Amino acid sequence: MVPVSKDLLPIGRFARLCRLSVKQLRHYDDLGLLAPAWTDPASGYRYYRPAQARDALMIGLLRAMDVPLPVVARVLSGDERAELKAARDRIEADVARRQRGLRLLDRVLAEGLPEHEVSLVREPARRVFTAREPATPATIPDATGACVARLLPRMSPESLLIGLFPLDMEEEFDVRVTVEAADGDDLLPGGAFASAVHVGPYEEIPLTVHGVLAWFGDHGHTPAGPVREVYLSDPATTPPERLETRVQIRVEDSQ
Structure with a gap:
């Protein structure tokens, strides 16, 4: 004691x-x-x-x-x-x-809420190389940057860089980034997509994603993931407010 x-x-x-x-x-x-x-x-x-x-x-x-x-x-x-x-x-x-x-x-x-001009476009299938990184909603920018860094050796000034993000955000998921290449070891499927161009910082892209999803509701279509972000500008030489990114979501019920 x-x-x-x-x-x-x-x-x-x-x-x-x-x-x-x-x-x-x-x-x-x-x-x-x-x-x-x-x-x-x-x-x-x-x-x-x-x-x-x-x-x-x-x-x-x-x-x-x-x-x-x-x-x-x-x-x-x-x-x-x-x-x-x-x-x-x-x-x-x-x-x-x-x-x-x-x-x-x-x-x-x-x-x-911003208004976006959404159009229905057909995209071809593309041969690509893919980098993937585990992420949470809070770490998407870092995960995307890590993917891009791994793809740099395969990129040229004409390379088409596409980010792929889940339609339904969970606590943990994979971020994927692809670069188009004739000898790519992955196939990025084509099809019909609702498409809109986002102008502004990458962190504001969710506003455009919501605008495209609103289009689905207005037109009675069903969206299918992943959300595609096609990066049209070089962030190294373009001010954030002028960056252009094409946001695309596949139309599941379109023939």
Whole structure:
């Protein structure tokens, strides 16, 4: 039995020291994240050593930044730098996604939902090389960039670069980018497509995708994925507001 002494703080005092609630400390104990130094076997009352405050403060700080509890546990186990860097990268990606969302909202607030001229076109089948990268909705730009980088050795100034994105966004999916080549090892199917040209930054392409999908609703057609983005401009030499991208969605019920 460990006697209560000045070296042990009752849970209430320790909670105030660490800016946590008693309920939180009990929860972290139950999870095995921060066990008390001693628990009174008769009353079940928890006591902590002052030296445990550093770990408790770290837990509170990381949780306030929405760092998941499993990551917090690994930080406390000693792999601090790698885990904190990974948590930082996730937060940065989330901030970037939210900033893109804010810019889209600002445009909608200023201009309303944009109107797009949608036409029905027939596309031939194409021989292509394909790069694919796992992604989430927040990491689409990075995944697309990684695909393009892998295709650079196969590209020429005349190359047709096409991004392929799922029609129904799930938590995880594959982003694909293709480049047309006579000796390509993949076949990109042809068919009838609803098509519209997006002018502006890539991050605003979802507005045009929604415009094309609205066309499907207006005309009673059924869309079939993936969504195609045909990149018509060179982002290295074209200002973002002047980038042109053809958005195409296959018409499933068209002959």
